[in-house]
Amino acid sequence: MTDLKPWLKCYPEEIPHTLTYSNEPVQNYLKNTAEKNPNKIAIHFMGKEMTYQEVYSASLKFAAYLQSLGIEKGDRVAIMLPNCPQSVISYYGILFAGGIVVQTNPLYMEREIEYQMNDSGSKMIVTLDILFPRVTKVMPKTALQHIIVTAIKDYLPFPKNLVYPYIQKKQYGFSVNVKHEGNQHLFAEILRQPQKALQEHEFDFEEDLALLQYTGGTTGFPKGVMLTHKNLVANASMCEAWLYKCKKGEEVVLGFLPFFHVYGMTTVLILSVMQGNKMVLLPKFDMETALKTIEKQRPTLFPGAPTMYIGLLNHPDLQKYDLSSIDSCISGSAPLPVEVQQKFEEVTGGKLVEGYGLTETSPVTHANFLWDRPRIKGSIGVPWPDTDAAIFSLETGEKLPAGEIGEICIKGPQVMKGYWNRPEETAQTLKDGWLLTGDLGYMDEDGYFYVVDRKKDMIIAGGFNIYPREIEEVLYEHPDVVEVVAAGVPDPYRGETVKAYVVLKEGADVSEEELDQFARKHLASYKVPRIYEFRNELPKTAVGKILRRSLVDEEKKKWQDEEQIKA
Known part of the structure; x- marks a missing residue:
């Protein structure tokens, strides 16, 4: 086996090569933890705490209410919330009701919400009061039948719950008053009502979907990744095995990664509930609030993205805060710079290593070892238990030996069932049991x-994840834009940032500011180009296809030249 999977020779003896998975759906882990440790704190949210029994009871009540509105097994229900107690209750409540969760980014604008609701066929959506106007505008164009509305203040302690609405009104310039009637429902009112009868469903652990998590590519709009109960349970179990020095039920986990991102959902939400750990949630990653929270709540686990670690390290008042409680961090979502890893470990005294994964793999497939093994510079690590990985030739499709570059392909219980209603794209991505990641790489002799x-x-x-075509579709709607291509260019903080190369109509006079305002009306803020470059023409192939890659290469060379000058 170690000949076929050389990385197994590197495993510490504490990490098993293969795992046993209990044949239970995701929501059962909340039930199990609540029954074993009902009074254990499950959530800390801006001063408010909830026990596992409280979260479990609220989830059951929410589930029964969904069923009373007509939710049946397999129906899709969207969650459009930041990290807060309501997002946890909704997530498990939808699963207890037999539904499939559709995670929706709260930053989405109307056209993005409309697309995802129509593609998923979601019947209901749970969202914030400040997002209510945005959702109601698209409801008539979708299959949405009901909207459930909550507010951040609903789970804040006194007196924050009284003050927060005024802060929110000042920040957003409006307040929303929703009544609990018709197809509009108040989350707080639902949980005040008596428990309704809950119909229990049988679940097929391997086949039944728990989640539609949207991702995409340049060939089209975002696709719904079908993740089964087994996919999610398997990946969380692998994570548990990797963190073998962590004490089950005693860890305090930072929930800064949003749950609408699959990495935050698996490594914070599902794993914490599975182990009975305490989650410390913030609705928005604000550097100063994050530092204060870390000092006060003394978290031990911090799954994050490089931008989070970079942001904290660059805060001017970093030295004022005690971050020494942080013991273990696995960085995902983007490449982790070595200097960030080293500095963060110096500041916290904990371990920070890089991992790798995709939405299609629930999401983690590889990681570096946190303990007992030397770090390997520049590597994403080795495959997790029960995970096979290989490099395949782009030309021949054959498996390549160590050291040769090809496409990274993955096989394992965390690999998705396929793309929602996209059999052709599923067939292109899943071949002979292997998931083709689209990433190019190589494996060394030791299996790293x-x-x-x-x-x-x-x-x-x-x-x-930002998909160029989505940005281009929006900018093409501007009456003065003739051609446009969006691409990722190097950025020291974000890893990459969005740049738009634009060709305008002859005689048109459009500024960067005008295009920026236009884009912000239709795109979430993180998708809006940060840089615009106006050109007379764009590089193309002989048949007229725009050469995006040549623009990216040009930008990389420019960036490398600038770095050399600085050095």
């Missing part, structure tokens, strides 16, 4: 993997 480039043109900025 390295990513050298992406076959896809997807942009990863600040841990968010």
Whole structure:
């Protein structure tokens, strides 16, 4: 086996090569933990705490209410919330009701919400009061039948719950008053009502979907990744095995990664509930609030993205805060700079290592070892238990030996069932049991993997996946834009940032500011280009296809030249 999987020779004896998975759906782990440790704190949210029994009871009540509104097994229900107690209750409540969760980014604008609701066929959505106007505008164009509205203040302690609405009104310039009637429902009112009867469902652990998590590429709009109960339970169990020095039920986990991102959902939400750990949640990653929270709540585990670690390290008042409680961090979503890793470990005294994964793999497939093994510079680490990985030739499709560059392919219980309603794209991505990642890399003799480039043109900025075509579609709607191509260019903070290369109509006079305002009306803020470059023409092939890659290469060379000058 070690000949076929050389990385197994590197495993510490504490990490098993293969795991046993209990044949239970995701929501059962909340039930199990609540029954074993009902009074254990599950959530800390801006001063408010909830026990596992309270979260479990609220989830059951929410589930029964969804069923009373007509939710049946397999129906999709969207969650459009930041990290807060309501997002946890909604997530498990939807699963207890037999539904499939559709995670939706709260930053989405109307056209993005409309697309995802229509593609998923979601019947209901849970969202914030400040997002209510945005969602109601698209409801008539979708299959949405009901909207459940909550507010951050609903789970804040006194007197924050009284003050927060005024802060929110000042920040957003408006307040929303929703009544609990018709197809509009108040989350707080639902949980005040008596428990309704809950119909229990049988679940097929391997086949039934728990989640539609949206991702995409340059060939089209975002796709719904179908993740089963087994996919999610398997990946969380692998994470548990990797963190073998952590004490089950005693860890305090920072929930700064949003749950609408699959990495935050698996490594914070599911794993914490599975182990009975305490989650410390913030609705928004604000550097100063984060530092204060770390000092006060003394977290031990901090799954994050490089931009989070970079932001904290660069805060001017960093030295004022005690971050020494942090013991273990696995960085995901984007490449982790070595200097960030070293500095963060110096500041905290904990361990920070890089991992790798995709939405299609629930998401983690590789990571470096946290303990008992030397770090390997520039590597994404080795495959997790029960995970097979290989490098395949782009030309022949054959498996390549160590040291040769090809496409990284993955096989394991965390690999998705496929793309929602996209059999052709599923067939292109899943071949003979292998998931084709679209990332180019190589494996060394010891089984450590390295990513050298992406076959896809997807942009990863600040841990968010951004799809060029989506941006281009919006900018093409501007009456003065003739041609446009969006690409990821190097950025020292975000890893990559979005740049738009634009060709305007002859005689048109459009500024960067005008295009920026136009884009912000239709795109989430993290997708909006940070840089615009106006050109007379764009590089193309003989048949007229715009050469995005040549623009990216041009930008990389410019960046490298600037770095050399600085050095």
